[in-house]
Amino acid sequence: MELRLLQALVAVADELHFGRAARRLGIAxxxxxxxxxxLEHELDVRLFERNRQGVSLTTAGAELAEQARRVIAGAEHVEKLAYNIRSGGAGTLRVGAVGSAFYQALPALLAPARExxxxxSLHIREMETPQLITALLSAELDVALxxxxxxxxxxxxxxxxxPLVLALPEGHPLAGEPEVHTRLLxxxxxxxxxxxxxxxxWDRVETLLRAADIALEPVAEADHVTTMLGLVAxxxxxSIVPASARVLRLTGVRYVPLQPRTELPLAAVVNPETLTPAVDRFLTTLPxxxxxAGDPE
Structure with missing residues (x-):
């Protein structure tokens, strides 16, 4: 059944006048x-009563016209959705991010895209940096943070x-300081x-400590900030962590600003060989x- 037949049904049902309905559809x-x-032949049902007083819907015509409106609306939605997918405004975007991005950066950066x-649809995964790079190169991810x-x-x-901040046990002598210079580490x-x-x-922390003539020789390593802070407690x-980690508020851990101030960047990374309209549209929503970032509350 052609959509234009249903459009004709709805137009006549709304206008109850063939002339006005024809003008509305832009046809004779x-x-x-x-x-x-x-349409009446295909459905084997009479849709309208025609007499000298005008045009009126039959009971069947009224019910079918209402259903036709839903079908037309659904078809229009499909057309709009297809356009949005082609132009990058719909579909699914696979986003991966390092764990520390979830504390403050990711919610702030994704809010404009959601709006x-x-x-x-944003499908978000937490992954470590090497996994993110591998997933981008293998086209398993669209964007990595x-x-x-x-x-x-x-x-x-x-x-x-x-900024990077110092995380230390609350009973440590430096825990009450307003800030700590790296040479004290x-x-x-x-x-x-x-x-x-x-x-x-690692490279940022190493550069920071090297400037204070301190060799980077950790006594323990952990793949997640929460584990690192647990070891601190x-x-x-x-530990030296992103300032946004303070939202975790672990018992027994204090955070103190570091001097000299060192900032830890977060980058949006894509594979230029697998770019899609959705990726391009998403990137326009990023700053x-x-x-x-300011201090997390």
């Missing part, structure tokens, strides 16, 4: 009458920055990410200049 009256007769692209640098052949743009046991899991983070050592 004879073709409209032919469509109604054809501007409501029909674009990670601590740069990214892998070769990938396109990267920094969208977020936040000489000889302190450190709990950090392994370099294989977070090379961007146990007194295993101190053009990196957001400098």
């Amino acid at each position: 009256q004879p073709p409209l009458s032919q469509r109604i007769r054809r 501007r692209l409501p029909e674009l 990670l601590r740069p640098p990214a892998g070769r052949g990938l396109r990267s743009r920094t969208v977020w920055r936040e 000489d000889g302190e046991p450190l709990v950090l990410f392994p370099r294989d899991s977070g090379p961007g983070y 146990l007194g295993v050592g101190l 053009r200049k990196p957001v400098l």
Whole structure:
């Protein structure tokens, strides 16, 4: 059954006048009458009563016209959805991110996309940096949010920055200081990410400590910030973490700003060989200049 036949039914049902219905559809009256007769023949039911007083719907015609409105609305929705998919405004976008991005950066960065692209479904996964890069190269992810640098052949743009802070047991002598200079960390046991899991983070911390003539030799390593902070609470050592980790509020852990201030960037990374309209549309919702994060509440 052709959609135009249902459109003819709805137009005549609304207008109860073949002339006005024809003008509404932008066709002459004879073709409209032919469509109604054809529809009645296909359905084997009389849709309208025609007499000198005008046109009226039969009981069957009224019920079928209401159903036809739903079918037409559904068809229009399908057309709109197909257009949105072609233009990147609908469909599914696979986004991966490092764990520390979930504390503050990810909610803030994804909010504009959810508002501007409501029909674009975001499938979000937490992964470590090496896994994110592998997934981008194998087209298992569309966008990754990670601590740069990214892998070769990938396109990267920094969208977020936040300071590194010192996490230490609440009973530590430095826990009450308003800020701690990195030179005071000489000889302190450190709990950090392994370099294989977070090379961007590791390189920032190493540069920070090297400037204070401190060798980067952690006493323990953990793949997740929560595990690192748990080890800090146990007194295993101190840790250097993104400021957004303070939202975790672990018992027994204090956070103190570090000097000199060092910022940890977060980049949106894509594979230029697998770009889609949805990826392009999503990237337009991200900040053009990196957001400098404030203290999490």
